[in-house]
Amino acid sequence: MVKYRQDPTFKEPRFSGISTFMRLPHVKTLENVDVAIIGIPFDTGQTFRTGARFGPQAIRNFSSLVRCSSNHHKINIFDYISAVDYGDIPVVPGFIQETYKNIVEVLAPMYKKEIVPIVMGGDHSISLGELRAAAEHYGPVSLVHFDAHTDTVDSYFGQRYTHGTPFRRAVEEGLIDPFHSIQIGLRGSINSVDEYDQSRELGFEVITTEEVLDMGIKSLISAIKHRVAGRRVFLSFDVDFIDPAFAPGTGTPEVGGIYPREAFQILRQLTDIPFIGFDVVEVLPAYDHGDITSALAANVMFEMMCLTALNKKEHT
DSSP, X not given: OOOOOOOOSOSSOTTSSSOOGGGOOBOOOOTTOSEEEEEEOOOTTOSXXXXXXXXXXXXXXXXXXXXSEETTTTEEGGGTOOEEEEEEOOOOTTOHHHHHHHHHHHHHHHHHTTOEEEEEXXXXXXXXXXXHHHHHHHOSBEEEEEOSSOOOOSOBTTBSOSTTSHXXXXXXXXXXXXXXXXXXXXXXXXXXXXHHHHHHHHTOEEEEHHHHHHHHHHHHHHHHHHHHTTSOEEEEEEGGGBOTTTOOOSSSOOSSOBOHHHHHHHHHTOOSOOEEEEEEEOOOGGGOSTXXXXXXXXXXXXXXXXHHHHHHHHTO
């Protein structure tokens, strides 16, 4: 069986060659693939700063420094998964519904073959297209959502499809099961005092940043695993979950967020969960300093690959 992996031979330095995620082969194939890295460079859904369309490019550029083994999990991920950089989905700038169709067209066959897509955004509106594709094979899935914002607002400027609305639309379309889904890290000023309650009324469990800090990581992990127990799970990670001191390159930064150290502690403990897909969204390179937000996103994606590799290890 062909296995796609990072080239371990060091034939050329990491800064040379064409940029792919983690220097993986750029292969548009669904054969002998466990993980597909995919960019969705779409940012027409943003409501404040624009420019997340350049996020996949920036993440790929930094990711050449991401290596193949996890000291925490004590594994070389490519011992268990075959992974490719599939390239970018052809978005239609300014036209969100046409872009959603393209997302489904590319991702649905992957989900049908139970390949795990790890998507780089782009703004958070893209998650709706991803969930539409996933639901074609899996039906409603559980959502683990790390974000400063609920993204369950009904509309912005009279528009129902923005980066602030995808998970309300996903509930309405039956793509996710909100009663087995959880939103983590919400904080900052809000549009109305009942905004978080609106998420709860849809069925989501909501844990704010303040509550995360009060309960501690161990209790948070227990809450997440209890909430999604026995379900197929999609994980969505908005980089504004992280404090903007450490992730300035994003569209709607909120002060007072989680530190990267704690975020990685959380991600590394999300083992024994059957994740079917992931995304990392809202990287906006124009506001990044020293590529630290791209570095964060690339390493978050590596942890997602680790979780997928651990699931493969467990079932082989």
